Amino acid sequence: MTTLRISFSSIDHVAFHRLIQMAATAPKDEPPQIMSSKTLRRHMGDEIEQAMATILEKLPADGKISIAVDAWTSPNYLGFLAITG
Secondary structure: OOOOOOOHHHHHOHHHHHHHHHHHHOOOOOOOOOOOHHHHHHHHHHHHHHHHHHHHHHOOOOOOOOOEEEEEEOOOOOEEEEEEO
8 A cells, every 4th residue: 555655545445445346256277457548548538438428418509518537646646537527
């Protein structure tokens, strides 16, 4: 935890517990696949594109909307995603 500068409170998070359980129950000859940061960025981009398309379908044909998306990681490796519109 300290090497990666991850908050100790992360241990209390349900997602952390699921990750540890998944790792503990994984077959030794078949470790869980972890995606790269590049793949994760691509998947997030795909999700954003799909969400934007869904929103645009609900707008009138001549309607306009501006959406700004920003994602970043803090120095202690907490991920943030901001969507404004």
